[in-house]
Amino acid sequence: MANKSKRAAAKAPKPRKRAAKSSKTNGAGAADLQNTSESLLAFYRDMLLIRRFEERAGQLYGMGLIGGFCHLYIGQEAVVVGMQAVIKETDAVITSYRDHGHMLACGMDPKGVMAELTGRSGGYSRGKGGSMHMFSTEKNFFGGHGIVGAQVSIGTGLAFAQRYNGEGAITLAYFGDGAANQGQVHESFNMAALWNLPVVYVIENNKYGMGTSVQRASAAEDLSQLGAGRGIFGVQVDGMDVEAVKEAGSMAAEKCRAGDGPVILEMMTYRYRGHSMSDPANYRSKEEVAKVRDEQDPITNLKSLILKRKIIDEDQFKEIDKEIRDVVSEAADFAQNSPEPDPSELYTDVLVEA
Amino acid sequence: MPTNILMPALSPTMTEGNLAKWHKQEGDAVEPGDILAEIETDKATMEVEAVDEGVLGKILIPDGSEGVQVNQVIGIIVAEGEDVSVETQPLAEPHSPAASEDPPPPAQTQTTEPPPKPSALPVEVDYDGETVRSTVREALRDAMAEELRNDDRVFLMGEEVAQYEGAYKVSQGLLDEFGDKRVIDTPITEHGFTGVGVGAAFLGLRPIVEFMTFNFAMQAMDQLINSAAKTNYMSGGQMGCPIVFRGPNGSAARVGAQHSQCFASWYAHIPGLKVVSPWSAADSKGLLKSSIRDPNPIIFLENELLYGGSFDVPTDPNWLVPIGKAKVVREGSDVTITAFSIMVGKALEAADALASEGIEAEVIDLRTLRPLDTQTIVESVQKTNRVVSVEEGWPFAGIGAEISATIMEQAFDWLDAPVGRVTAEDVPLPYAANLEALALPQVDDIVAAAKAVSYRN
Numbered sequence: 001m002a003n004k005s006k007r008a009a010a011k012a013p014k015p016r017k018r019a020a021k022s023s024k025t026n027g028a029g030a031a032d033l034q035n036t037s038e039s040l041l042a043f044y045r046d047m048l049l050i051r052r053f054e055e056r057a058g059q060l061y062g063m064g065l066i067g068g069f070c071h072l073y074i075g076q077e078a079v080v081v082g083m084q085a086v087i088k089e090t091d092a093v094i095t096s097y098r099d100h101g102h103m104l105a106c107g108m109d110p111k112g113v114m115a116e117l118t119g120r121s122g123g124y125s126r127g128k129g130g131s132m133h134m135f136s137t138e139k140n141f142f143g144g145h146g147i148v149g150a151q152v153s154i155g156t157g158l159a160f161a162q163r164y165n166g167e168g169a170i171t172l173a174y175f176g177d178g179a180a181n182q183g184q185v186h187e188s189f190n191m192a193a194l195w196n197l198p199v200v201y202v203i204e205n206n207k208y209g210m211g212t213s214v215q216r217a218s219a220a221e222d223l224s225q226l227g228a229g230r231g232i233f234g235v236q237v238d239g240m241d242v243e244a245v246k247e248a249g250s251m252a253a254e255k256c257r258a259g260d261g262p263v264i265l266e267m268m269t270y271r272y273r274g275h276s277m278s279d280p281a282n283y284r285s286k287e288e289v290a291k292v293r294d295e296q297d298p299i300t301n302l303k304s305l306i307l308k309r310k311i312i313d314e315d316q317f318k319e320i321d322k323e324i325r326d327v328v329s330e331a332a333d334f335a336q337n338s339p340e341p342d343p344s345e346l347y348t349d350v351l352v353e354a
Numbered sequence: 355m356p357t358n359i360l361m362p363a364l365s366p367t368m369t370e371g372n373l374a375k376w377h378k379q380e381g382d383a384v385e386p387g388d389i390l391a392e393i394e395t396d397k398a399t400m401e402v403e404a405v406d407e408g409v410l411g412k413i414l415i416p417d418g419s420e421g422v423q424v425n426q427v428i429g430i431i432v433a434e435g436e437d438v439s440v441e442t443q444p445l446a447e448p449h450s451p452a453a454s455e456d457p458p459p460p461a462q463t464q465t466t467e468p469p470p471k472p473s474a475l476p477v478e479v480d481y482d483g484e485t486v487r488s489t490v491r492e493a494l495r496d497a498m499a500e501e502l503r504n505d506d507r508v509f510l511m512g513e514e515v516a517q518y519e520g521a522y523k524v525s526q527g528l529l530d531e532f533g534d535k536r537v538i539d540t541p542i543t544e545h546g547f548t549g550v551g552v553g554a555a556f557l558g559l560r561p562i563v564e565f566m567t568f569n570f571a572m573q574a575m576d577q578l579i580n581s582a583a584k585t586n587y588m589s590g591g592q593m594g595c596p597i598v599f600r601g602p603n604g605s606a607a608r609v610g611a612q613h614s615q616c617f618a619s620w621y622a623h624i625p626g627l628k629v630v631s632p633w634s635a636a637d638s639k640g641l642l643k644s645s646i647r648d649p650n651p652i653i654f655l656e657n658e659l660l661y662g663g664s665f666d667v668p669t670d671p672n673w674l675v676p677i678g679k680a681k682v683v684r685e686g687s688d689v690t691i692t693a694f695s696i697m698v699g700k701a702l703e704a705a706d707a708l709a710s711e712g713i714e715a716e717v718i719d720l721r722t723l724r725p726l727d728t729q730t731i732v733e734s735v736q737k738t739n740r741v742v743s744v745e746e747g748w749p750f751a752g753i754g755a756e757i758s759a760t761i762m763e764q765a766f767d768w769l770d771a772p773v774g775r776v777t778a779e780d781v782p783l784p785y786a787a788n789l790e791a792l793a794l795p796q797v798d799d800i801v802a803a804a805k806a807v808s809y810r811n
Contacts, residue, residue, distance in 0.1 A: 052405075055387055059405045062362020063425060092557065126590035133588035142556055142593070147580050153546050154581060157553020164509070164535070164559060184577075187546025194541070278364050280398030325386065325406075349591040350625050352649035 035243055037311045039085070043242045044306060045320060046084070047077035047299045050101040052328045053110055054273075057100065057117055061277045065336060066117045069146075070131045073101035075272040078298035079204050080105040082245025083172055086253045090167065094142040094155040095174035097132035098204075098271075102174065106141040108134075110327055114335035122338030126345060148209075149182030151175060152201070156188040159199035159261070170198040170256040178209020180223050189262070193230040198256035200249070201227070203266045204239065210275040211283040224266035232262055239267030240296040270296070356436070357406050359390060359429040361415070361422045364400050371395045373419045373428060378410045384431055391428070408433050484669045485636075491661040493635035494524050494600075497642035498562060500671045502532050505560060508646060511538040511547060512564030512601075521566045522602060522661055548574035548599070552581045552651075555597040560646060565601035568617050568655060582651040583626030596649045600642070603631065603655035604696060604746045605794060611782035616747035618694070621653040622723040622756070628677055629724040631655040633698035635665035637721055640675030648677060657696045680727035682734065686714035689804045690734040692757055693744040694720040697795060701744050704800035713808055723753060731757065732765045739770040740807040744800055749777040774803040 035043075054072040061070050073080070076098075084105040087093070095102045103113050108124065116123025116134050124134045132146040142158060145151040155173025162169040179185055180203055192199050203223050207214055220226055224234035233255065237248040245267065252263040270292045274281040281289075306312060312320075361371065374392040378384060384404045391402045411432035415422055422428065488496070501508050514521045516529040516539040529537040540547040544565065551561040565571045571578065578599065585593045605614035621629045628650055632638045638656070645652040683698060684705050693701040698719045705715040716734050720726065735741055741761060743754035754775035761773055779793040805811065 052386060055403055055405050058403065059362070062402070063360055064363055094553075124590065125588055125592075128590055129588040133585075135585075135589040135592050137589075137592045142553075143585070143589070145581070147576055150549060150576060150581055153549020153577060154553035154556065156546070157550035157555075158557050159553075160550050161554040161557035161559045164554070165557075184543075184545040184549055187541070187543035188549065190541055190543065191546060191550060274400075278398065280364075280400060282398075321386075349587045349589075351628070352586060352591075352594040352596075354648055354650075 035246070037306075037309070040302065040306055040309075040311060041320075043078075043081050043085070044299065044302050045324065046081045046105060047242065047302070048321065048324050049110070049327065050077045050081070050104050051299060052324050053104060053114070053331065054100060056328050056332050057114065058273070058277065060114075060118065060332060060335070066131065067119065068130055069097065070117065070277045071098040071275065072273045072277070073098055073271070075292070075297075076204055076206060076239065076267075076269045077101060078242040078245055078302075079202065079239045079267045079269050080174075082242040083200075083202060083249045085246045086249040087170065087172060090140065090169045091253075092140045092142055092155070092158045092162070092169065092171040093174070094151045094158060094171065095144070096148065096151055096176060096179065097144070097146050098176070099132065099134065099144045103134060103136070103139075103141055103144070106136065106139045108136050108139050108141060110331035111334040114331040115338045118335040118338070119340065120335060120338035121341045121345075122334060127341040128345065128349070149175060149179040149185050152179060152182070152185045153188045155201075156192050156197060156199055159192065159197040160195065162198055163195070168257060170200065170253055170261070172200050172202055174202045174204060176209060177203060177205040177207070177214045177223060178212070178217065180226060181209075181218055186226070189227045189230055189232055189264075192262040193227065193232050196259055196261060198259075198261040200252040200256055201232075201262060201264045203264065204269055205266055206269050206271040208271075208275070208283065210279065211281075213283070222266070224264050227262070227264050232264055233260075234264030234266065236266045236268055239269035240292075240298045240301070242298055242302060355433060356411060357408070357431045358427045359402065359404075359431060361424050361426045361428050362393065362400070362402055363424045364393075364395055364398050368395060368424060370421050370423050373415050373417065373422050374399065375417050376413055376429075377401075380410055380413055382410050383434070384408055384410055393422075404431065406431055409436070411436070481668045481670070481673060483673070485666040486669050487664055488635055488667045489662055489664050490635045490638050490656070491522070491524055491526075493639035493665070493667050494642055494656065495526055495528065496667075497639040497646070498525070499528060499531065501643055501646040502528070502536060504671075505646075507558065507560040508562065509536040509538065509554075509559065510562045510564065511540055511551060513540055513542055513566050515539060515564050520564070522658060524656075524661070525564070544570050544573040545577060548577040549581065551597055551599075552577055552595055555582075555595045555651075556585070556593055560596050562598045562600060562646060565599060567606075567613060567658070568601050568603040569613050569615055571599065571601070571617070578621075578627075578651075578653075579624055583624050586650075587626060594649050595651045598642070598645045598652045598654055600645075600654035601656060602658040602661075604657050605783055605790075606658045608785060608787065608790060610785045614783040616655075616745065616778070617653075618655060618723050618745065618747055619752045619756070621655075622726075622753065624724075627651055627653055627724060628722070629653045629655065630677060630722050631695045632675075632721055633660065633683075633693075633695055633719050635663065636667045637675050637681070637719070639667055640673055641677065641721065644674045644677050647674075652677075655695065660696055660699075663699075675721070678722045678725045678727060680721055680730040681719045682716060682730065683719045684715065684717040686716035686738065688714045688716075688738055689740040689742065689808055690716045690718060690731070690738045691742045691744060691800065691804060692718045692720055692731060694723060694753070695746065697744045697746055700795065700797050701800055703797045704804065707797065707801050708804055711805075711810075713804060713810065715804055720753075726756070726760070728760050728764060731761065735761055735765045736768045739768055740774075740804075741769075742774040742776060742800065742803045742807055744776040744795060744803075746778055746795060748780055749775060750780065752777055771807040771809065774807045776800050776803045
């Protein structure tokens with residue numbers, strides 16, 4: 001059983017089907033399919049920012065500056081960066097506790113995110129939320145939820161409100177392969193399909209719900225088809241390829257905007273780190289991790305593509321890398337120097353003042 | 355600029371570990387993300403990754419070292435071209451305020467401000483306008499209809515609320531007037547539709563979510579507590595959740611243990627929620643309207659057996675009852691009886707019986723359980739010096755326990771007798787008619803308790 005799951009996981013990020021071409025539904029989407037040099041470079045920067053940010057967060061955790069649970073997104077960067085490229089500022093995003101990448105992709109300030117990780121007053125929740133509970137209503141990022149699957153019902157409610165308001169906005173509700181087996185996820189699928197809600201369910205299948213492989217947790221092999229019985233269109237997508245993610249995301253977003261939601265996208269991806277900082281990940285082999293890292297790393301592969309197309313050269317990559325590192329260092333400095341919340345904050349925000 | 359590599363912690367409780375193996379050797383080039391070393395404790399191993407680029411200048415703690423303290427410098431990275439041979443001393447620890455400070459003290463009262471006193475509650479204006487005789491059922495429906503008319507963001511969702519007009523006929527006529535966009539039948543999926551309601555509230559709508567009964571809301575407890583109640587706090591005040599969860603609470607008649615439970619103390623325990631539980635039709639209407647207008651999540655506990663009861667209800671659509679304010683429904687000088695929901699009626703009956711024996715009871719309808727109007731209770735105790743708390747829920751950690759503690763803290767010197775509690779018996783509610791009556795608080799129990807605290811037989 002263990003061998004089977006390891007073998008399956010090591011080569012798992014292969015999509016079973018390709019997403020339908022978005023060119024069939026929208027001309028603008030067709031133009032977007034040919035990603036410009038600028039957009040490829042933007043993908044690279046955005047993914048690298050997440051990776052460097054997470055590495056630094058891991059370091060600060062190791063130094064005791066970040067407490068509690070801390071779930072890193074390293075390896076999965078292409079999913080959130082590709083999906084963010086297909087939505088508008090007025091669309092809503094919601095996810096689980098593995099949320100740092102989503103916040104950075106939504107345009108939240110790395111300083112504010114890192115300072116929340118260190119529990120300081122400069123954090124997005126003024127230090128009262130932590131790694132798993134961060135929000136920015138300004139950026140339409142609705143968390144950051146600590147209970148597996150809860151964000152799926154809430155995200156369905158965001159889409160309910162979007163349809164109610166009739167403004168054409170959509171919701172991206174992210175969750176993992178582990179959450180896919182939660183009852184409320186299926187309750188949400190049912191209501192979203194009944195009411196044609198504009199929600200894209202993005203399943204980030206990173207092969208393990210904590211230490212349990214998908215094969216040991218789910219009777220369904222193809223999570224993209226979990227909504228099939230309710231008529232929800234779903235596809236598997238190579239979540240290690242930012243261009244494939246964007247293509248599928250574009251199709252899904254257009255379906256939702258056209259009133260043909262919801263849609264399920266199963267992103268075949270991989271997390272390089274343990275479930276959280278304190279997880280040694282003994283349930284998989286080092287070779288398995290190394291193989292994905294060597295062959296499918298979304299950042300390395302995009303860099304190779306950019307070099308192959310001669311969009312920029314190695315020296316220019318070094319400049320980008322330095323810029324990103326400076327942004328992350330600035331965030332880390334801010335997060336360490338921002339003061340702890342004032343004791344008077346203890347009793348604020350329990351209730352909204354009427 | 356040399357950079358120290360520190361011994362990392364695998365968890366906040368780890369203080370030391372072993373350095374199992376270096377993956378890089380002195381002089382090796384290092385890129386961010388490269389695995390530098392492996393550390394281990396008795397439970398786990400972890401890889402240390404480089405954050406900075408450069409050259410591994412010096413290894414200070416060799417392979418296989420045991421008992422390495424967290425944050426000890428284990429190696430040094432230098433810039434390319436920098437002379438590694440001169441870097442023989444570990445650099446001074448980088449200043450990190452949180453790491454160098456003592457651990458923060460546990461959250462205890464001596465280090466924190468006391469909770470702020472509740473602000474002065476709005477005074478309920480004496481109403482001398484037109485009233486109409488209506489049932490609690492109609493009053494609840496009228497409250498929702500008025501607020502649906504008043505605010506486009508308000509909608510009602512729940513099982514059988516639209517076409518069936520409510521399992522207990524509370525939403526009669528609402529689908530006809532407001533249509534299926536705003537009066538929405540859900541599937542039987544409490545957990546899911548509670549989350550949907552919370553999400554809609556996060557985006558600015560004002561959902562009213564009906565639970566057919568609150569017994570079924572246990573399926574949705576995670577969304578009620580973890581999502582609705584806590585998110586505003588966890589978001590630093592960004593994500594308020596203006597939502598009303600309403601439906602019948604407590605026992606009905608002969609429906610057995612799973613459908614007969616008072617959840618008042620469960621919800622009243624939770625910071626971030628307001629808990630309302632009216633008795634009269636007027637209060638049902640005025641408080642439900644206030645709840646729908648409130649920017650916070652409200653648990654609105656009704657009672658099936660009260661739905662058919664008739665009361666005079668103000669017709670003015672702007673008439674509201676403030677949340678957080680109890681009401682003295684009968685004045686008396688000898689003993690205070692606190693009650694809420696269906697027990698208010700029983701307490702008033704008990705007060706009549708007591709009066710015939712020369713004991714004048716003051717009956718307080720709590721109406722809101724969180725925030726509890728302790729001021730009204732304490733003022734009454736200062737007058738009567740004796741209290742009986744009545745509730746339909748169980749005794750252990752119940753509303754009566756909270757009231758008793760509050761009086762002990764705030765009115766100890768005024769008490770002439772220990773606080774009496776009348777509650778359900780501490781058993782799941784039995785089905786048999788005689789046992790059910792024995793298990794639930796009855797008028798005679800309240801009379802007996804009031805006499806006991808008055809030292810009368």
